[in-house]
Amino acid sequence: MKTSTVVGATIGLLAVAAVGYAIYFDSKRRNDPEFRRRLKKERKRVLKLAHEEAKTLSNKSAQTVEEAFAGISEDDFPTSMEQREKFCMEQLSAGEALFTQGPEHYAQAAICFFKALKVYPAPAELVMVYQKTIPPEVFTLVMGMLSKDVQSKHERYYTVFPPKDMNVEVKEKPEGVAADGQEVMRRGLVARKSFSAGEIIYTEEPIISSLEPSLEGKNFCHYCLKQIVNEESKVPCSKCTQAVFCSVECKVSASQEFHDVLCTKDLEYASSPEHSLHAYTKTTRKLVLEMLAKFLVMMVHEGSQNSRPEYSSFDHMEQLRYLGISSSEEEEKEMELLKGALGSNIPGIDEFITEERYLLMKGRLLYNIYGISTSLDPNLDDVEPLPERHRSVCDAPITGVGFYKVTSYLMHSCKPNAKIVFSEYDHKVSLITTREVKAGDELFVGYIKNDSLSTEERRLELFDKYRIRCMCPLCETTD
Ligand SMILES: [Zn+2]
Numbered sequence: 001m002k003t004s005t006v007v008g009a010t011i012g013l014l015a016v017a018a019v020g021y022a023i024y025f026d027s028k029r030r031n032d033p034e035f036r037r038r039l040k041k042e043r044k045r046v047l048k049l050a051h052e053e054a055k056t057l058s059n060k061s062a063q064t065v066e067e068a069f070a071g072i073s074e075d076d077f078p079t080s081m082e083q084r085e086k087f088c089m090e091q092l093s094a095g096e097a098l099f100t101q102g103p104e105h106y107a108q109a110a111i112c113f114f115k116a117l118k119v120y121p122a123p124a125e126l127v128m129v130y131q132k133t134i135p136p137e138v139f140t141l142v143m144g145m146l147s148k149d150v151q152s153k154h155e156r157y158y159t160v161f162p163p164k165d166m167n168v169e170v171k172e173k174p175e176g177v178a179a180d181g182q183e184v185m186r187r188g189l190v191a192r193k194s195f196s197a198g199e200i201i202y203t204e205e206p207i208i209s210s211l212e213p214s215l216e217g218k219n220f221c222h223y224c225l226k227q228i229v230n231e232e233s234k235v236p237c238s239k240c241t242q243a244v245f246c247s248v249e250c251k252v253s254a255s256q257e258f259h260d261v262l263c264t265k266d267l268e269y270a271s272s273p274e275h276s277l278h279a280y281t282k283t284t285r286k287l288v289l290e291m292l293a294k295f296l297v298m299m300v301h302e303g304s305q306n307s308r309p310e311y312s313s314f315d316h317m318e319q320l321r322y323l324g325i326s327s328s329e330e331e332e333k334e335m336e337l338l339k340g341a342l343g344s345n346i347p348g349i350d351e352f353i354t355e356e357r358y359l360l361m362k363g364r365l366l367y368n369i370y371g372i373s374t375s376l377d378p379n380l381d382d383v384e385p386l387p388e389r390h391r392s393v394c395d396a397p398i399t400g401v402g403f404y405k406v407t408s409y410l411m412h413s414c415k416p417n418a419k420i421v422f423s424e425y426d427h428k429v430s431l432i433t434t435r436e437v438k439a440g441d442e443l444f445v446g447y448i449k450n451d452s453l454s455t456e457e458r459r460l461e462l463f464d465k466y467r468i469r470c471m472c473p474l475c476e477t478t479d
């Protein structure tokens with residue numbers, strides 16, 4: 001993967017450099033260091049600006065935005081990179097031609113500029129250029145449309161996710177009462193139809209998974225975590241000794257999604273920032289940092305694809321519950337390792353990984369990852385428990401951890417009505433009912449192993465790890 005060219009396609013703020021084509025209006029000013037310095041400083045404020053500008057719309061303009069917005073459909077936008085580039089240029093020229101004809105053409109011009117913004121790989125930068133080059137009235141209209149677009153994308157999320165064929169939906173559920181008497185709500189997964197005990201509700205692949213460090217390079221696939229029983233089918237990475245794969249397909253997927261960037265290439269070089277990240281994972285046995293690195297590389301890969309889904313993995317991640325992490329020397333060290341490993345491969349990543357964003361992303365992974373068990377030998381006894389928190393849903397030893405879009409929404413119960421099974425002995429989860437479930441019932445799994453714990457111990461562990469005050473029948477009755 002040629003990261004320096006594909007990064008241009010990444011959505012939003014990640015695409016800071018190396019866009020495939022010059023900004024149409026003002027390439028000269030973009031080369032001015034003063035302008036670039038301001039661009040960097042102001043980039044963050046763009047969405048806030050959109051929001052504030054939208055508020056200043058007069059009633060008439062607001063109506064114009066409303067009408068224009070209703071007339072734009074997602075199908076209006078081309079999908080391939082080449083077509084998007086052409087489309088963007090056409091909209092920009094049309095917009096410019098329209099506004100020079102006078103105020104009666106401003107609304108039409110604004111629609112063109114909004115459409116260009118929708119396909120431009122670095123919308124925040126384009127907004128900055130608009131602010132300096134188009135009439136303020138047109139700019140306000142474009143900002144109104146942008147603000148409306150962000151809002152509507154947010155509102156639509158749970159109507160298209162999870163996909164219907166997974167038989168579940170996300171619903172708000174009460175989670176107790178706060179100190180001020182307000183009811184606290186959380187999200188959970190609810191069955192769309194009835195199931196009898198032992199039925200598979202859905203199967204899901206992770207966004208990202210990571211192998212337990214001591215199993216690396218041995219007989220476990222670096223991509224799908226499957227145990228490689230047949231020595232002949234083992235496919236090694238051609239550049240490092242850590243990654244082996246169960247098949248050519250897994251090797252190709254891993255290369256495209258993350259391994260080309262994160263491979264330590266230890267057959268070529270003695271040491272590198274990728275090496276430092278890997279060594280840290282190996283010695284601490286903490287997998288979340290490596291998962292975050294994989295996640296970010298994969299996000300760039302995802303953004304470079306011709307057919308991009310409406311919601312990126314980052315959009316999915318942003319919806320999830322997280323664990324609050326405060327900054328510390330250790331977090332700083334991890335952040336530097338992450339920036340080091342990605343910096344030379346992903347231009348702009350340094351600016352993207354702010355401390356705030358880093359802690360939030362890490363907190364989301366820590367809260368939502370599951371332990372995965374793929375070993376065909378249930379007595380894989382030389383694997384120690386992992387030091388970082390993860391939902392422990394399997395009895396067999398953990399061979400890795402995974403981060404899932406839908407499965408993350410499953411709530412804990414000490415008396416669950418479903419369980420997670422790795423039925424194909426790889427990183428795919430299947431959710432299986434353990435008793436009858438009716439349409440509309442919330443689905444629960446056990447986040448912790450609670451067989452030998454008292455109610456008090458369970459409560460402590462659940463609160464300590466997941467900030468959960470369990471309201472299951474076992475916790476409610478055995479007081
Ligand atoms: Zn595999």
Ligand SMILES: [Zn+2]
Nearest residue numbers: 237240243263
């Ligand atoms: Zn490798």
Ligand SMILES: [Zn+2]
Nearest residue numbers: 414470472475
């Ligand atoms: Zn409970």
